[in-house]
Amino acid sequence: MDEILNGYVLQVVVFSCINIILALSVYMTLCTGQMSLGNAGFMSVGAYTSAILTMQAGLPMPAAIVLGGIMAAVVALIVGIPTTRLRGMYLAIATLGFGEVVRVLALNLKITNGALGLSGIPSMANTLGDLASDLLDVLDIDTQTGGQLLMCLVLLIVVVAILWFWRRLERSRIGRAFAAVKADEHAAELSGIPIVYYKMMSFLFSAFFAGVAGALFAHTANFISPTDFSWHKVVNALLYCVFGGSNVMWGSPLGAVILTVLPELLRDLAEYRDMLYGIMLVALMAFRPDGILSYDVLKRMTRKRPAHAVPERAAKEGDR
């Protein structure tokens, strides 16, 4: 039990959860066939907002985390309004620039403490440990491990909640509109779907959740600086999503978990990690642009479930 619950393993779980949310935020814009390269910027906005609100305004942590996400979404409007009405790569370029600008601002503003970053951000583990100290005493776990354990649990619940939310959304009217916009913008527009509205919506969702991921990062690492939200973060998030499978929701969590755990096991290769990531992106695009989990793979996997006691042919008919 102790071996599983040591701080290191819990840390990896925490990072996996945050990376899953980040990868999902990349996936959300891909849902409408756009690409956002500003996820690190939105993460940074969320992280600094939440950190400053808890440290200087004394806001409770959950409220600050949500406000961090909302702040990121509000800032996303600046980039989104001019770009979502255009076709093509404009969103990618503008968000790329946005990420750079946020980094420069964070380096130069007084409230973000420049290149030194913010330290002493209220820790989620400590807060949870204090809250549940009675329960932890009964279970005979010390407050620190208990706090970390609870933090993992909270993060897992958040991840599951986001996945559940997006799954529900994908099966709603909105999700079908997203899919239509992704498949063919012209056809979607001709079918009466307001494409700008839906492109904007998916982009704002993406920014919101990137902001939440950033806020969670701030309260789990307890220290943030502009270098935490560099271009590399964007490339990593993009790779999580593309590697796992960029066409299905389950691809992002899969990719994020594999690519967070694997580097921990292959410590020797750490200095070549970015090089390998670069090669992986190129190779994935050349040989398997859909990633591990493509739409077909997922369909085959769900088919095999015994609950579907329908004959193969009937099931196919039903799909039509």
Next chain:
Amino acid sequence: MFFQQLINGLNLGSAYAVIAIGYTLVFGVLNIINMAHGEIFMFGAFIGLMLVTAAGANIFVALIGAMLGGAVLGFLLEYLALRPLRRRKVTHLAPLISTIGVSIFLESLALKIWGPQTQSFPPQFEGALMDAGLFKVSMIQIVGFCTAIVLMVLLTLLLDKTKIGKAVKATSENIETAGLLGINTSRIITFTVMLASSLGAAAGVLVGLSFNAIEPTMGMTMSFKGLAVLIMGGLGNIRGAMMGGFILGIAEVFSVAYGASSYRDAVAFGIIILILFFRPEGLFSKAGKGGRP
């Protein structure tokens, strides 16, 4: 003061223009954004630096060496990262992702080879400072500016007068028609990516000379500036990219001189947002072309 800033702005702008032309050329023939361009620019700067410090070459030899190196990198980029995607049907985002992979690979390779510290050209390349009354200009600024102008003139001549240049223009206008008219479009694409990359590498040497700071992470900042110019000039518009480069250079220098010095990188972003808001087809394009549906 004003003229001094104008000179500095023109000098910076000439480098931006050369970078942006690289994006524009590739966008023209392939309709993609080459995210690895900034890293090829950075490699060009380092190759030039190596030729000067390790081989003792003079600055023009270094420039040509960097351009050759850039062309080789461009060939590899096209052959390994772009060509496989053209063979199969992929989304329009695939080349973007693929070139992002190349860019992160090149950046970490440069970190591995040259280390993270900032390097600079030896001081004798600084040259004398000439006083022209209204402004001062250094020898290296003149060399850099003139080289950029010469490169742009040569490129214009290449595209307008030679057979291969006309083929590039035809391919960027319509790739299928160009193919039907007997142009080997695959070869033209390779040629264009190599040409764009060698221009990017040349810009790397020019920027390395005039700012005396070469580091592996410089590619990212520059690629964003180049993309800002690309949008300003209009996608695929070479003359627009030349003009846009000068506009961005001058705007940045003046915002530093008369405003907040640490926010010069925000100028390019502000320009992107304003342009996309009011004139998404770019400043120098005829209406009807560009991003508006």
